[in-house]
Amino acid sequence: MPTRKTKLTGKQKAAILMIALGTDVSATVFKQFTEQEVEDMTLEISNARKIDAETKAQVIDEFFQTALAQEYISQGGIGYAKQILEKALGSDEANKVIQRLTSTLQVKPFDFMRKSDPQQILNFIQNEHPQTIALVLSYLDPDQAGAVLSALSVEQQANVARRIAQMDRTSPETITQVERILEKKISNSSVNEDYTQIGGISSIVSVLNGVDRTTERNILEKLETHDPDLAEEIKKRMFVFEDIVVLDDRAIQRVIRESENEDLILAMRTASDEVKDLLFKNMSERMAASFKEEMEYMGPVRLHDVEEAQTKIVNTIRKLEDAGEIVIARGKGDDVIV
Structure with missing residues (x-):
């Protein structure tokens, strides 16, 4: 097992944590693993030899901070978690914890908006470009996105719906840039480094299922004029x-x-x-x-x-x-x- 001077992989850290927790607790954790994860973890633990006390302490501390940050996120979002961690750990260490957490647990972009009322979200994005609005709504819960879409102007609704349906992949750089613009008063959140699959027909169908019938009819009628094939595909999946x-x-x-x-x-x-x-x-x-x-x-x-x-x-x-x-x-x- 690498010493504390060697950068540990995620699997190596997990193996050290399992050893530190003891057999009874580790056995319970193992029950939550997939078959492949059990094999990987068994191999890492088997390869572990002598683990110095400092390395073990660092791994346990990292796990504790990550678990604590996740709890803060569930309570009030990433912005709240970062604020609390900064007071306890300092700005640099707080940023490291948040970045580690969002990359390993795949916290979704625009998480800070999921804690907001649809009207608040509308105030954030209603004057943005339709593509920006579509990007944000693609990441929100369907009910939340549906409420925001319903509150947009009639002219915006079909335009945004069409952009969500036709959206495929968006680079992490673009997502981060949009987040920074919208999070002027809220702490920046990190995004996964991989390209993220968002939007598409399924996404807009989920959103439309959360809007009122008048909004749905208005959007579909306008889509039938501009893109009849897309409108028909959406209608097929609506019900x-x-x-x-x-x-x-x-x-x-x-x-x-x-x-x-x-x-x-x-x-x-x-x-x-x-x-x-x-x-x-x-x-x-x-x-x-x-x-x-x-x-x-x-x-x-x-x-x-x-x-x-x-x-x-x-x-x-x-x-x-x-x-x-x-x-x-x-x-x-x-x-x-x-």
Whole structure:
């Protein structure tokens, strides 16, 4: 095992910590490891020979500071953690702890904003370039990002949504630069050195699922004008067949009436038991019995046909919602039937 004068790797530090903790505690920690991590740690511990007291103390102290910093971050964010650590350790040592923590635990960029109210975030970013707004929203929790997106001007909403959907990879330098601009009154946070995968269709779908229906419709209508293919792809993912469980009984009964029996039977072929039970519950006993019998004796069918049937039913659901005849629960309960 390297001496204290040699820079230790993360695995070597972990091995020293396991040895210092003793067999009982280490055995408990090992239960949380993956198989590969167990192999790696076993090898490192096996290679360890004599560890001097100073090296052991440094590793334990580093672990303690990191754990303490993580606790501070969970309480009030990176800015709060850095402020507390600076008082205890000094500025230089605090920066080292925060940098070590954010790189090893992959604390996400813009963490300081996750502790903020959506209105506060809006005040931070509403006058920024749409690409900057899209970058920030891509890192926020979907509900939080949805609330901010809803509060943007009508002109900004579709523009930002399109940029999130089309976003691929952003360099750490760009992210850091944007963070520094937005964190004028909050301590700078570090980012992972690897290029980070953000944005994309899944990201904007998660965000749109957190906005109100009016905002969603406005964004999609504008996207249909500027980029119809993107709008269609987003709509396909906004509500899938399994999401039928969010509908109330009245809405499900309406969907059943508006759908072809053949499509319903095919769509239920790969559905979860929860979806099947919900649909059967909202059918007449005779209809449910007929469906169950037909499904039992149905031969093999193409997955493509099943997916096509599910798409037809999803389209029916969206048409009924657009007409105001059913409500799809979304966001934080803004859609209420009165």
